[in-house]
């Protein structure tokens with residue numbers, strides 16, 4: 001685990017001393033957008049026109065943020081438009097490594113690099129910051145378009161529609177306000193809440209994060225008892241953003257991040273929702289549980305010094321769910 005400082009790699013764990021034991025996630029720095037016509041998007045610069053085969057995703061199968069991009073790529077049928085490189089699940093003194101000695105890891109077929117930070121340096125030789133996945137890479141300009149998953153999924157959702165992407169709008173205009181309103185607590189208290197709980201280095205910081213996490217899960221459990229998805233019966237990006245955390249919860253976060261008040265299997269609605277999304281076409285293929293478990297239990301020596309991977313719960317996300325009772329699934333534009 002480390003970061004780049006003016007282009008130099010430094011092996012450093014997160015600093016929680018200055019924040020009272022609290023883990024703070026840093027802002028992603030590459031914020032350009034692929035757009036249908038190459039115009040600039042909501043941030044960054046223009047020149048990244050959607051084209052088949054031009055862009056490449058670097059992901060970790062372990063990472064919930066990268067997982068968002070993989071699922072959106074599957075929902076939109078973009079497998080032939082955007083190819084993927086998968087890092088090795090262990091993230092240690094060199095950060096993410098582009099090795100292929102783990103089932104499913106690909107190395108770096110594009111450039112033969114062996115560390116992900118070298119890709120960041122190819123984009124910016126003086127980069128200062130964390131070296132994270134996912135990365136959306138432009139093969140033509142040889143640079144990073146974006147390393148912010150929340151924005152990458154919106155690009156995949158909309159920019160390739162005229163190039164044969166599968167119909168379906170997961171961020172429809174008239175639902176945007178409702179989507180943002182639910183994304184906000186889900187991001188701070190759930191997606192990031194599990195990390196804030198697990199990486200806290202003080203009791204107070206942990207208590208704060210874990211309480212907010214479970215209070216929010218209770219709210220979401222209630223909400224998913226009233227509608228099939230987070231925003232009515234329409235499947236949206238908000239569901240995807242919650243789901244990538246839920247799928248890791250019982251296998252990892254309960255033990256590794258001490259999120260153990262309840263498990264997802266103890267919440268009938270959240271668990272049914274977890275199963276339903278898992279069973280949507282293309283989604284199960286994006287779930288690589290051995291990457292997930294190896295990554296977390298082996299990559300955080302301050303949390304799990306001996307790197308022992310626990311036996312894990314018996315789960316069956318392919319089991320039937322009863323989400324149909326809440327009404328038909330709607331996908332906008334599909």
Ligand SMILES: N[C@@H](CCC(=O)N[C@@H](CS)C(=O)NCC(=O)O)C(=O)O
Nearest residue numbers: 063064065130131132133147148149
């Ligand atoms: N805001 C980013 C966060 C991505 C992120 O933090 N990814 C983790 C993996 S789960 C990572 O690469 N961490 C490496 C590090 O922090 O050094 C996004 O959503 O894309």
